[in-house]
Amino acid sequence: MRRQLPLALVFIFGVFMIVQYFVPHEYSEWVYEFLLDWITIIGIFALALGIYSLTHVSMGKIRNRTPNWQYAIVTMLGLFVMIYFGFTARTGDSWGLYFVALVALTLGISSLTWGAVETQASRRKIGFAAGLGLLAVFVLVAVFDPSWKFYFYTSEGLQSAMFRNFFDYIMIPIQSTMFSLLAFFIASAAYRAFRARNILATLLLASALIVMLRFNPFLGPVGEYIAQTANWLLNVPNLAAKRAIVIGIGLGIVATALKVILGIERGYMGRG
Amino acid sequence: MKRSSYIIMAAVVVLFALSWIFKAMALDGETEHYITRAFLVTFSAFLTLAVLSFLYRDNPFYKFAEHLFVGISAAFWMCVGFWTTIVQNLIPRLSQPLSEFFEVPYIGGSFSIRFYLPVILGILLLLRLSRKVGWLSRWPLAFIVGTTAGLNFVRYLRSDFIQQISSTFVPLLGTRWEGFGHFFSHLDLSATGQLSMILANWVIFLGVFCGLIYFYFSKEHTGVFGKASRVGIWVLMFTFGASFGYTVMGRISLLVGRITFLFKDWLGLIS
Numbered sequence: 001m002r003r004q005l006p007l008a009l010v011f012i013f014g015v016f017m018i019v020q021y022f023v024p025h026e027y028s029e030w031v032y033e034f035l036l037d038w039i040t041i042i043g044i045f046a047l048a049l050g051i052y053s054l055t056h057v058s059m060g061k062i063r064n065r066t067p068n069w070q071y072a073i074v075t076m077l078g079l080f081v082m083i084y085f086g087f088t089a090r091t092g093d094s095w096g097l098y099f100v101a102l103v104a105l106t107l108g109i110s111s112l113t114w115g116a117v118e119t120q121a122s123r124r125k126i127g128f129a130a131g132l133g134l135l136a137v138f139v140l141v142a143v144f145d146p147s148w149k150f151y152f153y154t155s156e157g158l159q160s161a162m163f164r165n166f167f168d169y170i171m172i173p174i175q176s177t178m179f180s181l182l183a184f185f186i187a188s189a190a191y192r193a194f195r196a197r198n199i200l201a202t203l204l205l206a207s208a209l210i211v212m213l214r215f216n217p218f219l220g221p222v223g224e225y226i227a228q229t230a231n232w233l234l235n236v237p238n239l240a241a242k243r244a245i246v247i248g249i250g251l252g253i254v255a256t257a258l259k260v261i262l263g264i265e266r267g268y269m270g271r272g
Numbered sequence: 273m274k275r276s277s278y279i280i281m282a283a284v285v286v287l288f289a290l291s292w293i294f295k296a297m298a299l300d301g302e303t304e305h306y307i308t309r310a311f312l313v314t315f316s317a318f319l320t321l322a323v324l325s326f327l328y329r330d331n332p333f334y335k336f337a338e339h340l341f342v343g344i345s346a347a348f349w350m351c352v353g354f355w356t357t358i359v360q361n362l363i364p365r366l367s368q369p370l371s372e373f374f375e376v377p378y379i380g381g382s383f384s385i386r387f388y389l390p391v392i393l394g395i396l397l398l399l400r401l402s403r404k405v406g407w408l409s410r411w412p413l414a415f416i417v418g419t420t421a422g423l424n425f426v427r428y429l430r431s432d433f434i435q436q437i438s439s440t441f442v443p444l445l446g447t448r449w450e451g452f453g454h455f456f457s458h459l460d461l462s463a464t465g466q467l468s469m470i471l472a473n474w475v476i477f478l479g480v481f482c483g484l485i486y487f488y489f490s491k492e493h494t495g496v497f498g499k500a501s502r503v504g505i506w507v508l509m510f511t512f513g514a515s516f517g518y519t520v521m522g523r524i525s526l527l528v529g530r531i532t533f534l535f536k537d538w539l540g541l542i543s
Contacts (some may be wrong), residue, residue, distance in 0.1 A: 017422025038389070044357050082347030082348055083351065165345060170341075173316045180526035180529075203518070204513040208516045240479025242366070249429045250433040260418070
């Protein structure tokens with residue numbers, strides 16, 4: 001049951017998914033469709049597992065006072081505040097006690113966390129008492145304040161103004177700035193790697209320069225030829241080499257899938 | 273922490289507050305919630321600068337932004353997953369009372385029972401947290417792994433292998449070949465001419481062939497095989513260079529976007 005049944009399940013579902021491709025019957029496609037739905041639904045539970053794991057790791061950092069443990073608090077705050085905004089929304093014209101509830105919830109969770117990680121018994125009691133008190137305040141506000149509510153209107157929960165603001169003004173700026181940082185590191189790496197020491201390095205340098213210069217507005221009439229050359233580079237030799245790489249990747253994926261289906265690769269089961 | 277660190281922190285807090293006040297004054301009259309918007313724009317600018325400060329070296333501001341991003345993005349994807357998959361797709365198929373509670377139209381049919389099974393499998397997956405019955409989580413995992421492996425087997429065999437090989441066998445003399453006489457009498461050197469097409473097709477065919485030879489490590493790269501492998505690495509170098517240039521341009525455009533945000537939305541220096 002512990003090892004044989006998972007192996008059998010992998011084999012059965014793996015072989016089914018291969019066979020169904022060659023069976024153009026409506027029942028086959030029906031089963032295929034709902035198996036895909038199943039994967040998505042189970043994936044959401046895996047996401048919950050990920051959230052638990054993040055919380056567990058962050059709590060561990062706070063409890064053990066590992067280096068930079070203070071930043072784990074920032075992670076936890078970001079997590080809980082965003083979840084709060086994702087599941088609640090203002091319903092009236094005024095904000096009412098919406099942010100009071102948020103502060104009570106945040107402080108309540110923080111106090112409970114503090115109580116959980118504190119070693120002294122008296123401080124633990126204070127932490128738990130304060131945490132439960134603040135959570136009680138949060139529940140009372142949630143029940144009696146008509147200006148906001150837990151939002152259970154299909155995906156409109158995602159339309160909550162603060163949820164979108166956090167996405168637009170926190171997530172996107174950090175994400176795009178982090179990616180843009182790579183431009184500096186790539187430039188630094190290029191300085192070291194792009195020296196025309198031999199023919200291979202020269203090819204690398206030339207093709208990179210041509211592609212980078214193709215949208216340069218200062219090159220005048222030369223820019224058009226550079227753009228044409230860049231397009232040819234991207235559409236012909238680039239396509240050829242990428243195709244060779246993709247064929248290799250495809251073979252690798254097919255071989256790995258076969259190993260998994262046949263039970264040769266069992267790493268996903270872990271130990272025990 | 274050192275005293276200088278506290279001074280820097282205090283300076284950042286003061287600058288943040290000043291920026292918030294000035295931004296709110298600038299937005300007053302333009303938008304309804306100008307204080308909230310001013311805070312969000314200022315905070316966004318602070319986060320942008322905090323991430324860029326990593327160029328100097330790792331520092332508390334960068335770490336703050338990094339950890340905040342981890343927490344917020346995890347919560348974001350959890351909320352999106354909950355609302356779009358669980359509420360919109362699963363609940364309407366599971367039960368009518370739940371659909372009414374979430375105010376989504378109930379669409380369950382006679383086979384709606386099949387959607388209880390993934391919920392049970394999902395709950396089994398959560399048992400991974402238990403030491404005693406954690407092994408039960410292997411069942412849903414086996415389902416996902418098996419289904420995905422079978423799916424990928426066919427999908428990648430078709431798209432990454434058969435279709436790629438099929439596309440590589442291009443007509444080496446072009447699609448409009450009518451003999452050498454016609455070819456030389458109508459010689460066209462333009463980018464869309466037949467000569468360019470023939471050249472491109474040869475480069476693609478030989479490029480893929482030689483590229484694959486370069487990745488074939490079961491035979492020593494000597495003689496004709498070695499020469500083909502050498503051509504393969506030349507073609508690969510073109511690709512790596514082009515991909516590098518493409519990536520750099522993509523990152524630069526992101527950087528331009530952030531700089532524009534700082535100078536336009538935050539400081540208001542450019543219109």
